[in-house]
Amino acid sequence: MLTTNPFEDDKLHEECGVFGIWGADGAASYVALGLHALQxxxxxxxxxxxxxxxxxxxxxxxxxxxxxxxxxxxxxPLTGRTAIGHVRYSTTGETALRNVQPLYADLNEGGFAVxxxxxxxxxxxxxxxxxxxxxxxxxTSDTEVFIHLTATSSFSTPLDRLIDALRQVEGxxxxxVLTEQGLVACRDPLGIRPLVMGKLGDAVIFxxxxxxxxxxxxxxxxxxxxxxxxxxxxxxxxxxxxxxxARPRPCIFEHVYFSRPDSIVDGSSVYxxxxxxxxxxxxxxxxxxxxxxxxPDSGVPxxxxxxxxxxxxxxxxxxxxxxxxxxxxxxxxxxxxxGVKLKHNANSALIKGKKIVLIDDSIVRGTTSLKIxxxxxxxxxxxxxxxxxxxxxxxxxxxxxxxxxxxKLLAAQMDVAAMAEHxxxxxxxxxxxxxxxxxxxxxxxxxxxxRCDACFTGDxxxxxxxxxxxxxxxxxxxxxx
Ligand code: SF4
Numbered sequence: 001m002l003t004t005n006p007f008e009d010d011k012l013h014e015e016c017g018v019f020g021i022w023g024a025d026g027a028a029s030y031v032a033l034g035l036h037a038l039q040x041x042x043x044x045x046x047x048x049x050x051x052x053x054x055x056x057x058x059x060x061x062x063x064x065x066x067x068x069x070x071x072x073x074x075x076x077p078l079t080g081r082t083a084i085g086h087v088r089y090s091t092t093g094e095t096a097l098r099n100v101q102p103l104y105a106d107l108n109e110g111g112f113a114v115x116x117x118x119x120x121x122x123x124x125x126x127x128x129x130x131x132x133x134x135x136x137x138x139x140t141s142d143t144e145v146f147i148h149l150t151a152t153s154s155f156s157t158p159l160d161r162l163i164d165a166l167r168q169v170e171g172x173x174x175x176x177v178l179t180e181q182g183l184v185a186c187r188d189p190l191g192i193r194p195l196v197m198g199k200l201g202d203a204v205i206f207x208x209x210x211x212x213x214x215x216x217x218x219x220x221x222x223x224x225x226x227x228x229x230x231x232x233x234x235x236x237x238x239x240x241x242x243x244x245x246a247r248p249r250p251c252i253f254e255h256v257y258f259s260r261p262d263s264i265v266d267g268s269s270v271y272x273x274x275x276x277x278x279x280x281x282x283x284x285x286x287x288x289x290x291x292x293x294x295x296p297d298s299g300v301p302x303x304x305x306x307x308x309x310x311x312x313x314x315x316x317x318x319x320x321x322x323x324x325x326x327x328x329x330x331x332x333x334x335x336x337x338x339g340v341k342l343k344h345n346a347n348s349a350l351i352k353g354k355k356i357v358l359i360d361d362s363i364v365r366g367t368t369s370l371k372i373x374x375x376x377x378x379x380x381x382x383x384x385x386x387x388x389x390x391x392x393x394x395x396x397x398x399x400x401x402x403x404x405x406x407x408k409l410l411a412a413q414m415d416v417a418a419m420a421e422h423x424x425x426x427x428x429x430x431x432x433x434x435x436x437x438x439x440x441x442x443x444x445x446x447x448x449x450x451r452c453d454a455c456f457t458g459d460x461x462x463x464x465x466x467x468x469x470x471x472x473x474x475x476x477x478x479x480x481x
Contacts, residue, residue, distance in 0.1 A: 010368035011298075011361075012257065012393070012455070015400040016101070016117040017041030017208040018195070020084035020176040022183040022232040024203035028057075028078035031085035032069035034205070034212040039065055040260055041117070041208060042089035045100040049113035051178055052080035056111040060100040082183055084176040086115035089402060099141040102178070107151050109158045110180035116143040117208055118172030118193045119400040122465035126168060145169065146177075159184070159231060163242045166229075170462050172251075172399035174224070176206055182233030190249040190461050191226025192399045192452050194265055204232045209263040220264065226250070249461040251399065252451040255440060256390045257361045258401070261301055268440060271301050276439035277389045277431055278305025278359060285429030286310065287357055287385045293317030295360040295372055296344070302389035303359035317351050317358075317379075318344050318372065344372060352380035358425075362390045364403070366410035369423040377424070386425040391433045391456040392416065398464055403455065406470045433457060 017038030021027045028050045035046055046068060047060035057078050061068040065087065068074060086101035102113040120126070123142035126149065131137065135148045149165030150158075158181050166173075172192035177184040185206040187195045198205040198213035198220050207213055210220050224230060226248040229240040251258070254265050261271040281302065292312050294303035297320060307314035321343055356376060363369050369386065376384045392411030396403045406412045410419055420428035433456055437444035444450070454460045458469065 010364050010366070012253065012364055012397065012401050012403050015042060015089050015119065015402060016115075017087045017212075018084065018115045018117050018174060018176050018206070019086075019208070019212050020082075020115070020178065020183055020185065020206045021200075022082045022204045024081055024200065027081050027083035027203075028069075028075060028085075030200075030203075030205075030216050031083045032065060032075065033216050034207055035065045035069065035085045035087050037212040037215040037260075038087050038208055041258065042087040045088045045097070046086065047088075047100050047102050047115075048078055048083055048085040049102040049104055049115075049178055050078040050080040050083035051111065051113075051180065056104060056113060056178075058102060058104050058113065060097060060102070062097060062100065082178060084113060084115045084178045084183070086117075096140075098139045101141070101143060102176075103139060103141065103143055103147060105147045105151070107147075109161075111178075112147060112150065113178040114143060114146050115176045116146065117174045117195075117400060118188065119398060120145060120169045120173065121171035121398045121462055121467070122169060123171075124466040146173075146175070159240075163229065163240070167243065170465060174208065182231050184229060184231050185224055186229040187224045187226055189227035189243040189246040190452070192249060192251050192461070194250065194254055194259070195224040196264075197221045197224055197230065204237060206230075209259055209265065211260045211263045214262070223266065247448060247450075249449065249452040251401075252436065252440075252453045253390070253397075253401065253455065256436070257298055273440050274301035274389065275305035275308070277436060278302035278307075279309035280305075280435040280439045281359075281387050281389060281429070281431045282306045282310040284432060284435050285387055287387070287427060288355065289357045289383070289385060290354040291315040291317060291350070292357045292359060293351075293376075295358060295368075296320040298361040299359040299389065302361065306357065306359055306387065312357065315347075315350055317347050317356060317376070319347055320344055341371075341375070344375065346375045346379035348379040351376060353382055354380075355383040356381050356385070358384060358386045360386070360388055362393055363388055363410055363419065363423075363430075364393055365408055366419065366423055369425075373423050373425050383426045384424075385427045386420070386423065386429075388428070388430040391430050391436060391453075392419075393455050395455050395458045395460075395469065397455050398460070398467060399452065399454075399462075401455075 019034035049058040102115045104113045120142040153161035153164040174193040174195035198218040200218040227243040255273045292307040294300040394412045
């Protein structure tokens with residue numbers, strides 16, 4: 001199910017963030033803080049599961065972390081020295097409390113709580129097979145297949161049962177699993193979604209991004225490697241490599257947009273990479289202009305890089321209101337067009353009479369770009385040139401990012417010249433895929449790309465069992481219903 005809300009934002013949305021801690025008094029409080037720092041990865045719902053040595057405690061709620069997990073009556077019962085948590089922006093599964101993570105089940109070997117960032121690209125196929133064998137699903141989330149595959153595995157130890165489950169799934173997962181035996185962190189064999197490990201005294205922490213370690217004062221230790229499974233229990237920390245070796249393909253879009261600029265992803269500062277992207281863009285697509293204006297907030301670092309490399313002054317020509325909630329306005333057609341203005345407003349005194357270069361991170365449907373270009377013209381800009389800090393988004397993501405189906409992606413429908421005309425820009429240019437890799441200090445290997453860049457290139461790093469590349473269910477699946 002696709003849930004992009006074009007009214008709220010014409011962006012791709014990261015689906016989820018995860019955070020877990022082993023061995024700290026008041027573990028759930030650390031998780032709440034960590035989830036706060038990961039709120040940009042999902043604002044629709046949040047949840048925490050803790051284990052006190054005897055019992056599991058779980059609270060899941062619609063809405064953001066603040067407003068839920070800052071309330072004493074919610075936090076007090078989440079006792080124990082180990083806990084995991086999750087923030088969610090759904091792509092698969094409807095928006096409902098039953099899909100909010102961590103998902104929890106009582107298995108033969110005890111409690112099992114799971115928090116998942118990513119998307120399983122063969123979940124439908126697995127789910128149908130499990131249902132035929134008698135499994136009863138409680139949610140419509142792809143994450144629940146981890147529980148059923150583990151529960152029905154014929155292996156004997158809890159860890160082997162989980163590994164058996166993981167070997168059956170395709171796609172992207174950075175996973176935290178809390179059991180009575182310990183806390184497990186695992187990253188899929190291609191490492192599509194990020195997962196890092198940190199330490200706070202003797203406590204071990206896992207998080208989607210380093211910024212979540214920073215907020216609790218923890219030290220970054222290392223990334224969980226693609227295909228690595230780490231188990232923490234009273235005996236310490238053990239690392240396993242249960243999958244066949246594969247060439248990693250971490251998501252390139254984490255650097256373009258998803259991760260916070262103060263995070264370190266795959267060993268690189270997201271802020272520095274975004275500035276480099278802007279500098280590359282200024283070399284690839286130079287333009288004569290008076291000022292460089294970012295579309296806030298995500299276009300800011302690339303605009304700084306563009307300005308520094310080109311010598312064109314950086315100015316805040318668009319001011320963003322930080323008080324526009326995701327649910328402030330109902331998406332009715334009558335007021336739909338007002339949404340962009342509520343969130344972004346032109347700094348007219350600055351813009352009037354100027355040739356401007358607008359920098360944004362991406363164009364998805366083009367609805368926001370069209371309105372922002374018009375906003376610049378209304379404010380008196382003499383020329384509006386748009387530069388985009390990613391290549392054209394032409395393909396859907398099946399790895400845990402909310403993308404419209406292909407037919408709704410502007411770049412899948414028209415070439416760059418037609419897009420420029422569509423958004424009424426004087427010129428439009430995107431960074432090239434090679435330029436994007438250069439900004440990260442890489443040279444792209446076209447035969448075996450070092451990253452997942454499928455939304456730009458269509459080169460999907462895994463089999464897409466459930467869907468074809470347009471996002472439609474495969475015919476064979478429909479026929480087998
Ligand atoms: Fe990231 Fe795009 Fe690959 Fe999805 S398709 S994992 S957004 S690079």
